Amino acid sequence: MDNGYLEELGTKIQTGNNLLAFGGQTKSALLAKDGITALDIGKISGILEYLPDEYTFTAYAGTSLYTINQMLAEHDQFMPFDPPFIERGGTLGGTVASNLNGPGRFRYGGVRDFILGVKYLDYQAKLVRSGGKVVKNAAGFDISKLMVGSLGGLGAMIELSFKVFPKPPEYRTVISRFSTLEELLDTLVNLTANSIELFCLDIEPASEVYNLTIRLGGIPDLFPKRIERLKQFVGDIEILEGDHERSFWDEINEFSWVPEDTLLIKVPITPSSVETLDDFLSKNEIQRRYSVGANVAWIAWSKPVDIIDKHLKKIKLAGLTILGQTDQIRLGFREPDIFFQRIKNALDPIGKWVEI
Amino acid sequence: MNTESFLDELSRLYPDEKLLTKPAQLVTYESDALTSYQVRPMAVVLPETQEEVIQTVRLCHKFEIPFVARGSGTSLSGGSLPVTNGIVIALNRLNKIIEIDPKIRIATVECGVVNIDVSLAAAQYGLYYAPDPSSQLICTIGGNLAFNAGGAHCLKYGMTSNHVLGIKAVLPDGEVVEIGSASLDSISPDTVGLFVGSEGLFGIALEVKLRLLPKPEAYRTVLAAYPSLEAAGNAVSMVIAAGLLPGAIEIMDELAIEAAETAVQAGYPRDAVALLIVELDGETEIVDWEFASLMEVIEESGAGEIRVAENDEQRLQIWKGRKSAFSAVGRISEDYLVQDGVVPRSKLSHALGEIERLGDQYNLRVANVFHAGDGNLHPLILFDGRDPANLENAEVLAGEILKMCVNLGGSITGEHGVGVEKLEYVPTMFEDADIDTMIAIRREIDPGELANRGKLLPFDK
Numbered sequence: 077m078d079n080g081y082l083e084e085l086g087t088k089i090q091t092g093n094n095l096l097a098f099g100g101q102t103k104s105a106l107l108a109k110d111g112i113t114a115l116d117i118g119k120i121s122g123i124l125e126y127l128p129d130e131y132t133f134t135a136y137a138g139t140s141l142y143t144i145n146q147m148l149a150e151h152d153q154f155m156p157f158d159p160p161f162i163e164r165g166g167t168l169g170g171t172v173a174s175n176l177n178g179p180g181r182f183r184y185g186g187v188r189d190f191i192l193g194v195k196y197l198d199y200q201a202k203l204v205r206s207g208g209k210v211v212k213n214a215a216g217f218d219i220s221k222l223m224v225g226s227l228g229g230l231g232a233m234i235e236l237s238f239k240v241f242p243k244p245p246e247y248r249t250v251i252s253r254f255s256t257l258e259e260l261l262d263t264l265v266n267l268t269a270n271s272i273e274l275f276c277l278d279i280e281p282a283s284e285v286y287n288l289t290i291r292l293g294g295i296p297d298l299f300p301k302r303i304e305r306l307k308q309f310v311g312d313i314e315i316l317e318g319d320h321e322r323s324f325w326d327e328i329n330e331f332s333w334v335p336e337d338t339l340l341i342k343v344p345i346t347p348s349s350v351e352t353l354d355d356f357l358s359k360n361e362i363q364r365r366y367s368v369g370a371n372v373a374w375i376a377w378s379k380p381v382d383i384i385d386k387h388l389k390k391i392k393l394a395g396l397t398i399l400g401q402t403d404q405i406r407l408g409f410r411e412p413d414i415f416f417q418r419i420k421n422a423l424d425p426i427g428k429w430v431e432i
Numbered sequence: 433m434n435t436e437s438f439l440d441e442l443s444r445l446y447p448d449e450k451l452l453t454k455p456a457q458l459v460t461y462e463s464d465a466l467t468s469y470q471v472r473p474m475a476v477v478l479p480e481t482q483e484e485v486i487q488t489v490r491l492c493h494k495f496e497i498p499f500v501a502r503g504s505g506t507s508l509s510g511g512s513l514p515v516t517n518g519i520v521i522a523l524n525r526l527n528k529i530i531e532i533d534p535k536i537r538i539a540t541v542e543c544g545v546v547n548i549d550v551s552l553a554a555a556q557y558g559l560y561y562a563p564d565p566s567s568q569l570i571c572t573i574g575g576n577l578a579f580n581a582g583g584a585h586c587l588k589y590g591m592t593s594n595h596v597l598g599i600k601a602v603l604p605d606g607e608v609v610e611i612g613s614a615s616l617d618s619i620s621p622d623t624v625g626l627f628v629g630s631e632g633l634f635g636i637a638l639e640v641k642l643r644l645l646p647k648p649e650a651y652r653t654v655l656a657a658y659p660s661l662e663a664a665g666n667a668v669s670m671v672i673a674a675g676l677l678p679g680a681i682e683i684m685d686e687l688a689i690e691a692a693e694t695a696v697q698a699g700y701p702r703d704a705v706a707l708l709i710v711e712l713d714g715e716t717e718i719v720d721w722e723f724a725s726l727m728e729v730i731e732e733s734g735a736g737e738i739r740v741a742e743n744d745e746q747r748l749q750i751w752k753g754r755k756s757a758f759s760a761v762g763r764i765s766e767d768y769l770v771q772d773g774v775v776p777r778s779k780l781s782h783a784l785g786e787i788e789r790l791g792d793q794y795n796l797r798v799a800n801v802f803h804a805g806d807g808n809l810h811p812l813i814l815f816d817g818r819d820p821a822n823l824e825n826a827e828v829l830a831g832e833i834l835k836m837c838v839n840l841g842g843s844i845t846g847e848h849g850v851g852v853e854k855l856e857y858v859p860t861m862f863e864d865a866d867i868d869t870m871i872a873i874r875r876e877i878d879p880g881e882l883a884n885r886g887k888l889l890p891f892d893k
Binding site for chain 2: 177204221222224225230242268270343347419422423
């Protein structure tokens, strides 16, 4: 990294206000429009350390996910949280700041479960470190986890350390169709209490049916037996494999199913709350997916934003707009977060960073 | 601070049997599992409800009385060491499992629930709680949360922080907050991740939402004996290089084997210099395939005797020795310090060689039991507690080991936390700006530094 650029960022932090760090600018809704001091972290990129035997790497925050994926693939490893927007140019820092996980989050966990450490510039442009580079560490407050979902409101991430895992040699995807969401959810609950190892477990509402898409990873020889076992839960199935299988999930992870003129909204849910949300979305004929075993809803919202905002408030769910042009980033139900406000006061006592 | 008035108000909150102030009653609470440190608290309270805890914290805030939350007192870093003129809030009676929801795979429990009891309650749904510290038969979820407890299965499953979704807590000023949610995903900064591992400095977690996992349907547990620690360490590298992700990879050295055998007769090979335990878990078909790969690796790794657990009983027997190793060392030395540093896995052999050299240099015996899969060392330094110079020597040696871990790119603690024991080594791992930031957070949450004062961060009020 060019130290001169770090100094330049430091000067901007000291002199500017309403600071916002950004990387690949792939999450259009999260890029504040006016009156901000932009800190381009995308210029700080590169792998600092990759230790395949340790299952760890450290990279600058502006490093593209594509670069990291290529590097890991050479050693048959991967980021199990399946970060989205790889093809669009997403960066590691942007993934952490926006806490975006792909369908693969289901198997081993999300960004928060794989981040090991962070170095960031604070409100005084001081470089602060939290966490470490080893896979196990309990020393100090875990500020690196706090950065997950911080939307650039707590500091400018410069360097990040992550844990990675060995990548399964192959995948198969099994698609099963259900006439109602209720019926699908019964199956999902049975499946998730079973020890069949599922990498992805997504729900895709389609015309007249709900598709349950299940991704298995592992040794090719074992798939036939494992799929037979899955059939006991899900009945008739369609099986995807090879390039077709890969592109199926790549498209999901790039959100290419989201029309350009809509907003992409992320709503954390549970298998208990998904039906209430789906009633509303289906009546409004809205495209949507439920991912990570019905723990997150991805909504391609095409109507006035206040309609979904109001409804989310009513059913006590909260949403975050990820893609599209809107002034309403946060939607739905929010209670005052006293604990976070105190943390924010400590890390940003003079209000340098954007409000999140 | 008006102690008399404080105790007077406290006595209105608690009946005599739940408010301990007599020296004989306080002895039990003077130390935790780090027995070389002892401080007598002013009083101990035994709340049975969350409301009692909240009222107690509010009283402490009103009178500026420091408080220490304590579960089963199993902290090996002095994490629940009392504070002079402070009180201990003993939380074992807050032990309700409020709900197990199999649909969303979440257990909502009070902080005093014992770790293993979560899995026992979830078993009827085929679920379990993954973090399994060695003390899981007695340690509590509140303590696990405060110190981000680990266990033998962290490489694959992560630590406590990876399994906590939500927390209801009372902050040090008596404010009650709820953070996190029942969903696995979130759109807010991960304050739950920050709270876990904060060593009680942010107050007391009253109620916790824990993520449950489906119980693995198959286990394959292998025990292999090696002629040296280095050979066992190399076997670990070979297992990882084979692309396997075992649930657990553990190593014990000669002295630890001797201790375990003396204490629990686990049936370990007595002539082994090092023992490697590798456990695969998960879906039967996958575990069977991985087991075949694992055995190829183990057979090529220069192991002497190799044992494979053929049933649950044999598996538990293998684990019995490992999980009792800390207490077992008490059979060969009444006094010992347990260290908890982490090194990159590839530097394990080097680190163990250094520990042996340092042990010789300080003329102290060191038993080694460690989570080899994640480089988490647990050197047990044996000393004679009757001799203050011997204790001092052991502490210096422990410090040298921690510094070595940091120099090798690791950490001073993998799962026990800093507590009081590693306080002076925090600056070896963090720069001033890092520590200042942590202090700023602490002060914003707890300006009076009442909650678990003297742990994790220097107290200089």
